[in-house]
Amino acid sequence: MSSTDTHHDLVDEHIVEEARRIYPKKVDGHFRHIKWGIQFATLAIYYFLPFVRWHRGPDAPSQAVLVDFPHRRFYFFFIEIWPQEVYYLTGLLIIAALTLFLMNAVAGRIWCGYMCPQTVWTDFYMTTERWIEGDARDRIKLDNGPWTLEKIRKKIAKHFVWILIAWWTGGVWVLYFADAPTLVYKLATLQPGVGEAYLWIGILTFTTYVFAGWMREKVCLHACPWPRIQAALTDEYALNVTYRYDRGEPRMSAKAATAARAHGAAAGDCVDCGQCVAVCPTGVDIRKGAQLGCIQCGLCIDACDSVMEKLHRPTRLIGYDTEMNLKRRECGEAPIYKPLRVRTVFYAVLILAIGGFMLVTLATRDDMHVNVLHDRNPLAVRLKDGGVRNGYTLRFSNKKPDVRRFTLSVAGVPGAQTEVVGVPPDAKGQVTIEVGADQTREARVLLSTHGAPAAKGQTPIVFTVTDAETGVATEVKDVFITP
Ligand code: SF4
Numbered sequence: 001m002s003s004t005d006t007h008h009d010l011v012d013e014h015i016v017e018e019a020r021r022i023y024p025k026k027v028d029g030h031f032r033h034i035k036w037g038i039q040f041a042t043l044a045i046y047y048f049l050p051f052v053r054w055h056r057g058p059d060a061p062s063q064a065v066l067v068d069f070p071h072r073r074f075y076f077f078f079i080e081i082w083p084q085e086v087y088y089l090t091g092l093l094i095i096a097a098l099t100l101f102l103m104n105a106v107a108g109r110i111w112c113g114y115m116c117p118q119t120v121w122t123d124f125y126m127t128t129e130r131w132i133e134g135d136a137r138d139r140i141k142l143d144n145g146p147w148t149l150e151k152i153r154k155k156i157a158k159h160f161v162w163i164l165i166a167w168w169t170g171g172v173w174v175l176y177f178a179d180a181p182t183l184v185y186k187l188a189t190l191q192p193g194v195g196e197a198y199l200w201i202g203i204l205t206f207t208t209y210v211f212a213g214w215m216r217e218k219v220c221l222h223a224c225p226w227p228r229i230q231a232a233l234t235d236e237y238a239l240n241v242t243y244r245y246d247r248g249e250p251r252m253s254a255k256a257a258t259a260a261r262a263h264g265a266a267a268g269d270c271v272d273c274g275q276c277v278a279v280c281p282t283g284v285d286i287r288k289g290a291q292l293g294c295i296q297c298g299l300c301i302d303a304c305d306s307v308m309e310k311l312h313r314p315t316r317l318i319g320y321d322t323e324m325n326l327k328r329r330e331c332g333e334a335p336i337y338k339p340l341r342v343r344t345v346f347y348a349v350l351i352l353a354i355g356g357f358m359l360v361t362l363a364t365r366d367d368m369h370v371n372v373l374h375d376r377n378p379l380a381v382r383l384k385d386g387g388v389r390n391g392y393t394l395r396f397s398n399k400k401p402d403v404r405r406f407t408l409s410v411a412g413v414p415g416a417q418t419e420v421v422g423v424p425p426d427a428k429g430q431v432t433i434e435v436g437a438d439q440t441r442e443a444r445v446l447l448s449t450h451g452a453p454a455a456k457g458q459t460p461i462v463f464t465v466t467d468a469e470t471g472v473a474t475e476v477k478d479v480f481i482t483p
């Protein structure tokens, strides 16, 4: 094929945007393969993770990832987060934000282009659309054509598949909040008590269908704040999908470029075929420079590379490059790459430090916990014998998958008597509180001085809770109030 033929052939296929609707053309290549891989992996994780089992003992759920609202727990494989440890989730959110910043500092919006759920599902929907209605040219023809039986059949098939995917996506979402096999059985057999799950499936089905099927790039362009945030965070050393003006311009047809070169005149490599725009899922012409609409998916690189290969010109006329290199090339200087910069090192160190701290504290955290709440009203009660009584509510947490027995002692007020309401002391006067596996238990504790007047005001006291089997103890402080 001659260069001229190639150019005309490609210009004929210049399919960009029609009636404000984008019809991205199919493309193959290096970055498309990476996108396939990431899409497959992320969808597989999302759809199958609720069915992965993780044994935690007879009385604990065996689902690897579970948000257990009724029992106020979050399970993630070997990690179990209790409500009072919600700071771990805060830490995870901070790590996620820093990872986004790091990705942005290294390679722009690669999150948007490859990993964002909006991108992944939109790409999934576009693939099914292409499978049913054909590539861009066929879809434009179909949409602009009359309502024939063929068109009705294809439209019904497409929306049926889209709703099916949306329904399955919403269905899987609720499985993260209950035992997946049990909930699937209950939903499938229309058992009572799962109305809330049906509601969430309905909401997620609707949002997936609308966002991935109808709104697509409009979510990235108009609804998502990340493009604006990342535009403020980026610098001239971050890799971004970039058109190399120094190589591409002056653009002209392949035939004109060959003639110009034969006469020693300047001719760019861009043949203005529009393939980079035709494959773009957001309808961006990257040759106009960096734009908010570009999600950095790299598909225009694949499109242009295949054009360059056909024209026997070097590839990567469009490629991941930095703003700094654009300027350097204009001045005839060699490109430089600086992935290690103050900001990238700073983000990486912060991620490692926070992640490492969380791992160490998770690995060494107590498997028992106690907190105390002093009675508010009344703060103290004067007894008939002249003594004083204070009341407390103690909450014991047993984070082990076995039943445990805890003994309780109180220090700080000499001669004071401890009574746990509803738990009689043994022959030695020792109170033992039993707490079920992976559970909490509340106990009312009364601390009384009899006869002898206690010092007025607040006296610091310490509750010591000891595991009766292992002897491991934990303490919690409060005060004894004498009016
Ligand atoms: S940059 Fe590449 S794909 Fe885009 S118009 Fe020029 S030659 Fe064609």
Ligand code: SF4
Binding pocket: 241, 276, 279, 280, 281, 282, 283, 284, 285, 286, 293, 294, 295, 296, 297, 298, 299, 300, 301
């Ligand atoms: S311009 Fe290129 S990298 Fe940017 S969104 Fe379009 S195809 Fe993807």
